[in-house]
Amino acid sequence: MTVSTLSVVPEATASGTAPTAQPDTSLAAPLWWRRSPHLHEQAIARAARPDYPAWLAHVKPAAACTRPIRLAGTMTTVEAATGRLLAERHTADMPDGVIYKPCGNRRASVCPSCSKLYQNDAYQIVRTGLAGGKGVPEQVAEHPAVFPTFTAPSFGQVHTRVVKRHTCTRRIDCDCRPEPCHARRDLTVCDHGTRLVCFARHDKDAPLLGTPLCRDCYDYDAHAVWNLMSGELWRRTTIAVGRYLHRLARQRGIADVHVTSASTDGTTRTRRRPPVRVEFDKGSEMQRRAAVHFHAIFRLDGPDPDAITPPPSGFDAHDLKAAVDHAARTVTFTTDPHPAKPDGWRIGWGDQVLTKVITTDGRGSGEISMGQVAGYLAKYATKSTDVTGHVSSRLTLDTIDLYADAQGSHTERLVAACWRLGRARWTCPACHQRSTRQPCPTCAARGREALEQVPEASPYRRLQRWAHMLGFGGHFLTKSRRYSITFAVLRSGRVEFRRAQTAGPEQTEAGEQPTTLVVNFLQFVGAGWHTTADALLANTSAQMAREHAETARQYLTTLAA
Structure with missing residues (x-):
């Protein structure tokens, strides 16, 4: 069995996801076998069920997703002209009783x-x-x-890696010798007693890259x-x-x-x-x-x-x-x-x-x-x-202390600065009350400001909202609007292509309005696979499909050559 290189363990923090499996300490078994003492039993039990082929075909659209969205409800087919109900199908009659939809997350670290x-x-x-x-x-x-x-x-001065002359053929695999980071003859010392020099020739993955020479000066x-x-x-x-x-x-x-x-x-x-x-x-x-x-x-x-x-x-x-x-x-x-x-x-x-x-x-x-x-x-x-x-999700009062520290690492100090600047309050010069809005709501209500002037939140309040992105929102x-096409155009094109494949030979002619419409009444019921074994089987099937498609592409390329 070929095991997918994707992460097969859903995130336990999402609604309805399976918990992370406890790894097996035995080193004799394969990696996928050691993810849980009962993982192989769950996988065999799922594969031995008579509806396994139907389940595998059902989850195919989201098989490679690490945290698919589960939807439940009904799907109805109605006549476009009259609105007459032609057919109705419930997700309860499908494998697992839900529809699996890819999460669509753009971050490679997530999916x-x-x-x-x-x-x-x-x-x-x-x-x-x-x-x-x-x-x-x-x-x-x-x-x-x-x-x-x-x-x-x-x-502020940070640790850098500068290559003045490249002798490599590909920059992505660059192994050229860099220059010293901050080499100085005079050993400059900042006001905080830190020497602002660094004679190291940092590697591409050096943890010091991007960090300040003196965090207190930054x-x-x-x-x-x-x-x-x-x-x-x-x-x-x-x-x-x-x-x-x-x-x-x-x-x-x-x-x-x-x-x-x-x-x-x-x-x-x-x-x-x-x-x-x-x-x-x-x-x-x-x-x-x-x-x-x-x-x-x-x-x-x-x-x-x-x-x-x-x-x-x-x-x-x-x-x-x-x-x-x-x-x-x-x-x-x-x-x-x-x-x-x-x-x-x-x-x-x-x-x-x-x-x-x-x-x-x-x-x-x-x-x-x-x-x-x-x-x-x-x-x-x-x-x-x-x-x-x-890497974190949106920060709240309950989680900010886990990632912000005014005396901590470089990113911890930056998150702390975002949170501190975002919660700043103003002192009104008229009533001397502190508020996050300008002008002061109390003074505006009393008519001390222009009636058409509505109190606005400080633009720095967004720093707290985007503290998990280090301030960038x-x-x-x-x-721009007329540069090219949009993501929606590409997605709708894929949907129409799949619908045309599903419809078979009986399709409407070009320009003809469809005679039926599909109306879905679906609601969110959870995220992630039901079990780790389901994730393993689905991801493995998707990996084998990708390998098959890649082999076919290489074969066609060879024939064309």
Whole structure:
């Protein structure tokens, strides 16, 4: 029996999951056999049941998931024209009395199978925006596009690994000799008595990488606030890129265009728009020092808001690169006041901003290919805070003490800073009451403030909500509306494909409305497999199916060659 490499033990903290099995101390048995004294008996008992083939086919859609969702209820088929009930089926008549649905979690550390599907979808989204396909015109490959990387500023000196000259063929397997971390002739000592030097040549997996040389000197408050406000900084950056290109068009004598669009009330509106429009796709990566940085794609399109058209002939990729570099250097803003810093924090990008031009082959100096960009962004779509060593769910008053410590490790201090800044209360200058809202609700109720001014929660309150993400509250993959397709389009395409396979030869013709509708009345009853043996059998079956598909693909590739 081939055992899946996925984790077969469901999480016991989820509702309805099986507890973690006690491992067998006997080293003579295989690993899957030693997971529990009774695991092999449970697996044999399930496999010996007469309904085992039906159960295996029933759980096939979620067989590789580590924590599938269990749904119970009824599924009805009704006539589309009249609403007449044609058929009804209960999950009680199915194996285990439930329907298994993949969890759909994008994090590879939570569910490798679902995250792999999410990564493949992310690759298609990024690639179609560069090369076309799936409804995006193929001419988009000729549009100017660049690939910038935006990093966070420095909040203190940290242990690093720098390779000045690479002799390796693949950076992912880089074994080149790095430079000393922080080698100095003068043994600088900070105010806390720590020597700010490090002569070590750190390995790629060294635990010191990303940690401060002196934790007491490190500005954890600014770090947490920067992670929180990085989304606003990105929004301002995209606006600055568009304005730079608009100014450049005016300097070159390229006039604005008038675009007519239909309103919801049936009237038409004519708007004046710049001759170029910038579309983007952004992937977020958490660095070892727990600061987020962004890998992005900027693509230059024409002004048509309803279609993807080429930009004017007077623009090229180097103009777009200049606009991105200018925005990275100049865009900054100051946050709202905070009791810990009345003047607010200055938010801007770091000095290490690298912008490459995207081409078809990526062979030129300072260029990168479309396939490399798509794979690069899709890789980070399934990552979270794992690289920092901190992994947790959303923190509460009951769990914050497990992960926050103002005198602890690097990530513990950062979580503590998020929690402390997020719970700060203001002192109203009028009534001297402390509150988390501005203006003071008491003063607003008494008419001391403008009547239309509603008390708003402090933006720093979000730091507590996202303390488990070290202050970063954005999504790890975002795009502009007209960059390419969406995850929903890809998912609906798979659903339609499976329905067409299930329907068999009797299918409706193209463009014909379906005569029946399937209405589901399902509710959540639990997460995870019923037993560890069920997880083992389901994951093993999924692994064997993947191996069979891979063997078939290699065979077809050999025949084609």
